[in-house]
Amino acid sequence: xITIAYHDGTPENxxxxxxxxxxxxxxxxxxxxxxxxxxxxxxxxALVWRPPAGRLRQLNQLRLIVSLGQGVDHxxxxxxxxxxxxxxxxxDPDMSxxxxxxxxxxxxxxxxDGPAYRLAAAERRFDSLPQRQTAQMPVAVYGLGAIGxxxxxxxxxxxxxxxxWSRRPRDLGRSIHTYHGEQGFQNIVSSCRxxxxxxxxxxxxxxxFSADVFAAMPAxxxxxxxxxxxxxxxDALLNAVRTGHLAGAALDVFVEEPLPDTHPxxxxxxxxxxxxxxxxxxxxxxxxxxxxxISIVLAGGQPEHIVDKVRGY
Numbered sequence: 576x577i578t579i580a581y582h583d584g585t586p587e588n589x590x591x592x593x594x595x596x597x598x599x600x601x602x603x604x605x606x607x608x609x610x611x612x613x614x615x616x617x618x619x620x621a622l623v624w625r626p627p628a629g630r631l632r633q634l635n636q637l638r639l640i641v642s643l644g645q646g647v648d649h650x651x652x653x654x655x656x657x658x659x660x661x662x663x664x665x666x667d668p669d670m671s672x673x674x675x676x677x678x679x680x681x682x683x684x685x686x687x688d689g690p691a692y693r694l695a696a697a698e699r700r701f702d703s704l705p706q707r708q709t710a711q712m713p714v715a716v717y718g719l720g721a722i723g724x725x726x727x728x729x730x731x732x733x734x735x736x737x738x739x740w741s742r743r744p745r746d747l748g749r750s751i752h753t754y755h756g757e758q759g760f761q762n763i764v765s766s767c768r769x770x771x772x773x774x775x776x777x778x779x780x781x782x783x784f785s786a787d788v789f790a791a792m793p794a795x796x797x798x799x800x801x802x803x804x805x806x807x808x809x810d811a812l813l814n815a816v817r818t819g820h821l822a823g824a825a826l827d828v829f830v831e832e833p834l835p836d837t838h839p840x841x842x843x844x845x846x847x848x849x850x851x852x853x854x855x856x857x858x859x860x861x862x863x864x865x866x867x868x869i870s871i872v873l874a875g876g877q878p879e880h881i882v883d884k885v886r887g888y
Contacts, residue, residue: 576604576605576606577602577604577605577606577619577620577869577873578605578606578608578614578615578617578618578619578620579598579605579606579607579608579618579619579620579621579622579869580607580608580609580610580612580615580618580620580621580622580623580634580637581594581595581607581608581609581610581622581623582609582610582611582621582622582623582624582625582626582627582630583623583624583643584624584625588609590858591607591609593858594607594622594858594862595607596858597858597859597862598862598865598866598869600862601862601863601866602866602869602870607622610623610626610627610630611627611630615634616633616634616635616636617634617635617636618634618636618637619636619637619638619639619873620637620638620639620640620641620869620872621634621637621639621640621641622641622643622865623640623641623642623643623650624642624643624644624649624856625649626649626650626653628652628653628654628655629653629655631650631653631655631656631657631660632655632656632657634657637657637660638660638872638873639660639661639663639868639869639872639878640656640657640660640661640662640663641662641663641665641865641868641869642662642663642664642665642882643665643856644664644665644670644856645664645665645666645667645670645720645721645722645775646664646775646776646803647662647664647775647882647887647888648775648776648777648803648805648887650662651884651887658884661872661877661878661881661882662881662882662884663868663878663879663880663881663882664880664882664888665856665861665864665865665880666721666864666879666880667856667857667860667861667864668721668860669857669860669861670722670854670855670856670857670861671721671722671724671725671726671854672725673853673854673855674722674725674726674773674801674853674854675722675725675726675729677801677827677849677852677853677854678726678730678771678773678799678801678853679729679730679733681799681825681847682714682730682769682771682797682799682825684825684847685769685797685822685823685825686707686709686712686797687706687707688704690844690845690847691704692704709734709735710734711734711735711736712735712736712768712769713735713736713737713738713766713767713768713769714730714735714736714737714738714767714768714769714770714771715737715738715739715740715763715764715766715767715769715770715771716730716737716738716739716740716771716773717739717740717741717763717770717771717772717773717774717783717802718740718741718772718773718774718775718802719739719740719741719745719747719753720741720773720775720888722773722854723739723741723773724747726771726773727739727747727751728747728748728750728751731750731751735769736752737750737751737752738751738752738753738754738763738766738767739751739752739753739754739763740753740754740755740759740760740763741753741754741755742755742756742779743755761791764788764791764792765791765792765793766793767792767793767796768793768795768796768797769796769797769798769799770792770796770797770798770799771799771800771801772784772798772799772800772801772802772806772807773801773802774802774803774806775802775803775887775888776802776803776805776806776887777886777887777888778887780802780803780806781805781806782805782806782807782808783806783807784798784800784806784807784808784811784812785808785811786808786811786814786815789811789812789815789820789821790815790820792815792820792821794819794820795820795821795822796820796821796822797821797822797823797824797825798812798821798823798824798825799824799825799826800824800825800826800827800828801827801828801853801854802828803828804826804828804829804830804831804832805830807826807830809829809830809840812824812846813839813840813843813846816843816845816846817843822845823845823846823847824845824846824847825846825847825849826840826846826847826848826849827849827850827851827852827853828851829851832850832851833850834848834850864879864880867879868880
């Protein structure tokens, strides 16, 4: 019997039941137990999102940690994370599909003045605004991994002049102009009118979007963040929007989640707030990868998508 310690950071057990059903259909002899339960300390596998700090180190038989999402910063923020246990992140095409839809929604809602028209409708005003010219508008995508590549290509298919940035060189084909490194970052920041962050959180990307970076963006730019909240200096973003240098922002992630009801973002109508729902893990589409990773590890092999603990992704 394979024991899987499960934790998704919510008090409900609905998703645990779904994961148990999907994984049992693929692996047969397994059981999912709550990470907090005493018998979880004999678990072979941990399937987790934001587990309590230090808890995974107490699982003495642990052979694999699977993140319940593409991000793994929630694991590496734990100073007691076991050093000798591999960590696998989810790379689920359904998450790329969902997140690309959210990015397109956020960008087009801004470009087609969705907030202004919703306000006009609420006030029963049948008003019109000048339509923006968006053909070949330069759009930056920061982060060209599995999700970023899908977003970049789908935006290019909509007629945007997409530019992509990553730490290392990437080739996304003729339709995407890619940059890398510090100089590449400066080039893309200063040349694009919309900026979309899909980066993983690492030491290099923490507070990447600072006051200086927002100031370097062309006036009237729009900022979208579906990466991690800690990549943005929130006071700097708020100031850039309030002064009118940035036209606004759409945010799905924040430094503190849930976003406190006293946070000044709530009062800024030009900042669209989403509760970290741009792409949610779907057991129906992700279970194959998780089951395969478990089978390979239990057979003594090395699964795909193991995280480099030095790079942080």
